[in-house]
Amino acid sequence: xxxxxxxxxxxxxxxxxxxAEGHSFCIGCGEALAIRLAMKALGENVILAMATxxxxxxxxxxxxxxxxxxxxxxxxxxxxxxxxxxxxxLKILVKKGKTPERDIICVAMGxxxxxxxxxxxxxxxxxxxxxxxxxxxxxxxxxxxxxxxRSSATPYGASTTTAPAGKxxxxxxxxxxxxxxxxxxxxIPYVATACPSYHLDLMKxxxxxxxxxxxxxxxxxxPCPTGWRYKSDLAITIGQLAVQTGIFPLYEIExxxxxxxxxxxxxxxxxxxxxxxxxxxxxxGEQIQEIQQMVNEDYAKLKExxxxxxx
Amino acid sequence: xxxxxxxxxxHAVAEAVRMADVDVIAAYPITPQTHIPExxxxxxxxxxxxxxxxxxxxxxxxxxTCLGSxxxxxxxxxxxxxxxxxxxxxxxxxxxxMRYPVVMAVCNRALSAPLSVWGDHSxxxxxxxxxxxxxxxxxxxxxxxxxxxxxxVGEDSKVLFxxxxxxxxxxxxxxxxxVILPEQSEVDRFLPIFQYPFALNPDxxxxxxxxxPPEIYSETKxxxxxxxxxxxxxxxxxxxxxxxxFGRYYHPVEEYKTGNAETLLLTMGAYTETAKIVIDERRxxxxxxxxxxxxxxxxxxFEEFRRTVKGAKLLIAFDxxxxxxxGGPVFSEIRSALYDEEPRxxxxxxxxxxxGRDMSEEDFDYVIDRGKEIAxxxxxxxxxxxxxx
Amino acid sequence: xxxxxxxxxxxxxxIITEAGNASFRKTxxxxxxxxxxxxxKCIKCALCWMYCPDAAIxxxxxxxxxxxxxxxxxxxxxxxxxxxxxxxxxxxxxx
Numbered sequence: 001x002x003x004x005x006x007x008x009x010x011x012x013x014x015x016x017x018x019x020a021e022g023h024s025f026c027i028g029c030g031e032a033l034a035i036r037l038a039m040k041a042l043g044e045n046v047i048l049a050m051a052t053x054x055x056x057x058x059x060x061x062x063x064x065x066x067x068x069x070x071x072x073x074x075x076x077x078x079x080x081x082x083x084x085x086x087x088x089x090l091k092i093l094v095k096k097g098k099t100p101e102r103d104i105i106c107v108a109m110g111x112x113x114x115x116x117x118x119x120x121x122x123x124x125x126x127x128x129x130x131x132x133x134x135x136x137x138x139x140x141x142x143x144x145x146x147x148x149x150r151s152s153a154t155p156y157g158a159s160t161t162t163a164p165a166g167k168x169x170x171x172x173x174x175x176x177x178x179x180x181x182x183x184x185x186x187x188i189p190y191v192a193t194a195c196p197s198y199h200l201d202l203m204k205x206x207x208x209x210x211x212x213x214x215x216x217x218x219x220x221x222x223p224c225p226t227g228w229r230y231k232s233d234l235a236i237t238i239g240q241l242a243v244q245t246g247i248f249p250l251y252e253i254e255x256x257x258x259x260x261x262x263x264x265x266x267x268x269x270x271x272x273x274x275x276x277x278x279x280x281x282x283x284x285g286e287q288i289q290e291i292q293q294m295v296n297e298d299y300a301k302l303k304e305x306x307x308x309x310x311x
Numbered sequence: 312x313x314x315x316x317x318x319x320x321x322h323a324v325a326e327a328v329r330m331a332d333v334d335v336i337a338a339y340p341i342t343p344q345t346h347i348p349e350x351x352x353x354x355x356x357x358x359x360x361x362x363x364x365x366x367x368x369x370x371x372x373x374x375x376t377c378l379g380s381x382x383x384x385x386x387x388x389x390x391x392x393x394x395x396x397x398x399x400x401x402x403x404x405x406x407x408x409m410r411y412p413v414v415m416a417v418c419n420r421a422l423s424a425p426l427s428v429w430g431d432h433s434x435x436x437x438x439x440x441x442x443x444x445x446x447x448x449x450x451x452x453x454x455x456x457x458x459x460x461x462x463x464v465g466e467d468s469k470v471l472f473x474x475x476x477x478x479x480x481x482x483x484x485x486x487x488x489x490v491i492l493p494e495q496s497e498v499d500r501f502l503p504i505f506q507y508p509f510a511l512n513p514d515x516x517x518x519x520x521x522x523x524p525p526e527i528y529s530e531t532k533x534x535x536x537x538x539x540x541x542x543x544x545x546x547x548x549x550x551x552x553x554x555x556x557f558g559r560y561y562h563p564v565e566e567y568k569t570g571n572a573e574t575l576l577l578t579m580g581a582y583t584e585t586a587k588i589v590i591d592e593r594r595x596x597x598x599x600x601x602x603x604x605x606x607x608x609x610x611x612x613f614e615e616f617r618r619t620v621k622g623a624k625l626l627i628a629f630d631x632x633x634x635x636x637x638g639g640p641v642f643s644e645i646r647s648a649l650y651d652e653e654p655r656x657x658x659x660x661x662x663x664x665x666x667g668r669d670m671s672e673e674d675f676d677y678v679i680d681r682g683k684e685i686a687x688x689x690x691x692x693x694x695x696x697x698x699x700x
Numbered sequence: 701x702x703x704x705x706x707x708x709x710x711x712x713x714x715i716i717t718e719a720g721n722a723s724f725r726k727t728x729x730x731x732x733x734x735x736x737x738x739x740x741k742c743i744k745c746a747l748c749w750m751y752c753p754d755a756a757i758x759x760x761x762x763x764x765x766x767x768x769x770x771x772x773x774x775x776x777x778x779x780x781x782x783x784x785x786x787x788x789x790x791x792x793x794x795x
Contacts, residue, residue: 006746006759017755020720021771022727025753028775032753045513049379060521062531062714063702064722070511072382073520074405078375081367085337085379085387086511088363092334093385096361098504104513122375125368199750225775233776233789236751410713471712509715518716526702531714533707 011200014040016068023066024058028232030223030239031055031138033196035109038136038220041203042210044069045103047090049083051110051119052076054145055138077118080126080135083108087131105210106133112153113143116179127186127215134209134216137179140224148227152177155247157291158279160227165282175294183217184253190216191253196223197239201250201261221248229278241273246299252311259311260303270295313497313557318490320451320483321346324390324416324476326490327458329360330498334385334505337365337376341395342428343480344418348390370395374402374413381411382519384510386462389413392480393420393427396434406473407442408535409520412465412507413473415443416458418484419580419631421666429667430480432579432631435608436640442539444474444546445609447580449565451488454478456559459498464549466505470542477608479581479631481667493557501556540610563612564619565604568594572601575623575656576679579605579641580631582670589675600679605641613648620649623656627682629675629697631664638662638694659685663697674698727754731774733789735767741786748778748787 005012018039025032031054047070050056056073059066074082087106093099108126110119115137123135142160143149150163150172159171184191190212194202202220209216221242223235230238242248246267252259270292274280283291318326324347328336336355338348354360363380367373373389380387391399396417406413419435421427435445444464448454454476461474478484509517523531547563554560567587569575578586583604590602603619605612620626626649630639637643642660649655661678664670678697685695711717735748742764749757749765756771757778767778779787 006749008746008750013750015759019755020723021755021768022723022725023754024725024727027730027773028777029753033751033777036753036755037750044516047383047511047513057522059722060518060716061702061722062521062523062527063705063710063716064725065518065521065716065718066720066722067518068516068720070513070516071518072379072511073522074375074378074409075401078372078402081372081375082379082382084365084367084372085335085376085381085385086383087379088337088365088376089335089380089383089385089387092361092363093383096334098334099384121368122372125372128368129365196751231776232774233780235753235775235777236781408713410715509711509713509717515717516719518719519713521714521716523714524702527705527710530705530707531710534710534714537707538712 009200011203013203016044018044018068019059020066020068025054026226028225028235030196030235031140033235034138034202034220034222037196037199037202038206041206042105042107046070046105046107047086048107048109049073049079049086051079051114053111053114054140055109055111057145076114078122079108079110079114079119080122083133084126084129084131087133106131108133108135110137111144112137112139112141113151116152116177124186127183127188130214132213134206134218136206137219138222139219140222140227142227144224144227153179156294157283157287159282160279170287171282180217180219180253184256187256188215188217189213189255193219193221193248193250195221195239195243195248195250197236198243198250205252227279230276234276238273238276241268241276244268245270245273245295247273247295249299249302251302251306254311257309257311258306260306267299313491313493315489315491317487318451319346319485319487320454320478321418321485322350323451323455323490324458324478325350325354326492327455328388329354330495331386331459331462331502333360333362333388335363335365335377335380335387336389337367337373337380338389339367339370339373339391339395341370341392343420343430343484344390344392344395344416346484347416370398371402374399374406377413378402378406378409378411381413381507382511384505384507386466386505387413390416390418392418393422393434396438397422403438403441403443410471411473412471414458414461414465414476415473416476416478418478418480420480427666430482431665431667435477436632436634438475439609439640442472442535443609444472444542445477446607447477447605448483449581449583449604450483451486451490454483455490455492456553456557456561459502460549460553463502464545467545468508470545472539472542477580483581497556501552543610546607561606562615563607564615565606566619567602569601569603569619571599572623573599574625574627574679574683575620576600576602577604577626577628577641577645578602582631582664585670585672586675589672589679593679611644611648616645616648617652620656625683625686626656626658627679628658628660629678630660630662633662633665657686659695661695661697663699668698670698726770728770728772731772731792733774733776734769734772734792735778735787736790737764737766738786738788739764741784743784745783747781747783751777751781753777
């Protein structure tokens with residue numbers, strides 16, 4: 001007899017898989033896990049618009065699809081515009097009596113490239129117009145699908161194919177664009193960061209973002225064994241270290257007010273996180289110190305915001 | 312009771328959108344299209360039209376938003392011009408290959424650089440290959456009629472292709488003309504409710520927009536071309552039905568005084584009406600001259616076009632666009648369409664009316680005379696133009 | 701397979717109307733290692749099921765969670781996170 005739900009902690013998680021087995025995500029892909037978890041929180045009454053990227057090509061090679069929910073993909077940078085049309089279309093059809101009213105969650109999904117680079121304009125527009133949808137960013141910190149090229153989400157010091165570590169380069173010399181802050185600057189009802197290693201927290205946040213009226217943004221840390229160069233079994237460990245070292249803090253922002261979901265009394269040294277990943281292998285001790293400083297500063301700034309604008 | 316009123320052509324388009332009871336409008340303002348979205352926003356604000364007016368932040372997003380709304384089964388409209396059409400270029404291809412029947416009015420505008428907000432056909436010519444059904448309007452009545460017809464044809468379950476309705480920027484979009492507006496009941500008889508057969512719905516989950524590996528991409532394009540060419544049947548039926556209900560019949564190729572014409576002038580869009588005056592004058596003087604205009608631009612009306620020009624000895628093609636390094640785009644296409652015909656007229660090209668440059672009757676007189684000269688003595692310069700210093 | 705389809709077999713707009721039809725792709729053949737569950741040690745916490753990116757671990761009748769070898773790619777996440785160390789990765793046997 002197939003079980004309908006599995007009890008994890010206090011939660012009952014559905015055994016339904018909205019993303020079918022047999023997709024071609026890499027072995028041990030953190031993004032695949034992130035999407036699988038998000039889908040369990042969203043359920044089947046969704047319409048999902050997805051950007052070109054890892055998640056799109058691994059799940060829909062014509063004539064096959066891994067999706068068991070209504071799904072659409074058009075281009076790379078327009079997912080938010082596309083979902084705006086879905087959302088407005090559904091609303092007006094109900095208003096005009098052309099279709100019965102029902103609860104359908106409008107979901108947009110895209111990688112860090114689709115979100116904070118090429119798609120920044122369309123997400124900003126959709127946020128400003130206030131469409132009722134949830135945008136989920138699967139952040140694997142580079143343009144992974146096209147071959148590990150740098151994005152604005154690539155962290156300082158990481159080596160990618162277009163900002164590689166070399167004789168005269170330490171890899172990424174810019175700092176990770178704070179997409180959650182950009183989303184919050186649009187004064188939308190809900191912004192959150194999440195990590196698949198904290199599965200219940202992730203699912204709760206996705207569900208919250210889906211249920212809230214208006215735009216919601218959930219930024220999910222998605223470890224990539226291929227691009228970050230680590231053994232395929234480490235996605236959960238790396239995700240835990242990202243949170244425990246403070247380089248990827250878990251927090252929520254509701255209308256400009258902050259809640260820090262995990263605040264370890266002492267942050268683990270960033271070296272523990274960096275040393276597991278080949279993309280940081282080239283870093284000198286000094287550079288690691290520099291990164292430690294940046295992490296400490298950013299975390300302190302976040303805590304200041306949490307203290308100044310608590311939820 | 313239908314009524315005759317004075318309407319700016321842009322507003323005639325908006326009126327057609329209103330009578331078609333469009334559900335979603337997502338448009339970004341750009342000269343000379345602005346009067347269309349403005350009028351539509353006004354209609355929605357005043358409750359004359361119940362629709363979602365989405366003020367998107369760019370043309371790329373405008374058409375992208377339209378894809379989303381069609382995907383859930385909403386009747387969808389947008390409009391653009393020139394640079395806007397260029398900015399949404401990749402989305403234009405996606406709309407047609409995904410078979411989303413959006414209707415888009417294009418107020419034909421010259422392409423930068425240099426920046427020009429004024430009319431010519433370069434924006435239309437840049438989207439020739441995109442698999443949209445495309446028609447050209449000459450006047451306000453056609454702007455209204457063809458917009459209405461566009462929904463009927465694009466949304467037909469045997470078609471499911473997006474449709475572009477071209478209007479010359481400023482020269483047509485901004486002029487006030489007499490337009491006969493039908494009764495709403497007549498429109499409702501002509502235009503059924505949009506029932507998109509693949510609407511995204513959790514009850515029957517579908518995947519739109521899977522990617523095409525090499526093993527299958529070619530097959531998708533062959534399927535698309537076959538379906539696109541076959542849409543001609545519904546295009547013609549749509550015009551027949553339109554005529555039967557509203558009394559105005561449209562055809563793929565418009566023929567004007569072509570009976571026994573030895574020379575034919577071919578023009579596209581609003582300047583055609585000026586050219587017709589010149590044809591009248593010359594006919595009155597006994598010249599065996601006529602005019603043709605391609606009402607249907609895509610899918611190219613091969614049959615009708617070849618039939619129309621059969622008896623002529625000379626066809627002078629007037630283009631409002633330069634295809635750099637090649638010449639007049641309409642000229643190139645019609646010459647290619649006639650290559651295998653026996654007998655076929657000589658075809659010559661003259662280019663003018665770029666970036667808002669007007670064409671007077673004298674200019675069309677020149678085009679015809681110069682065209683005849685080129686046919687007799689051959690071209691003697693790199694590019695034959697009219698009205699360019 | 702895609703190569704067997706002709707242009708006539710495609711749906712309008714290349715829309716796929718059969719949800720989840722990719723599940724015929726048995727990605728289990730990607731594996732170089734496979735997980736082995738020691739049921740004695742297993743505490744049925746379900747974390748392995750939760751953290752499998754491929755949804756290859758399925759609840760079994762007796763309440764355990766076991767890898768469906770048709771889909772398991774052998775990433776080893778389940779073994780690495782099992783709090784009871786009940787899962788071991790072993791070399792995929794040569795057939």
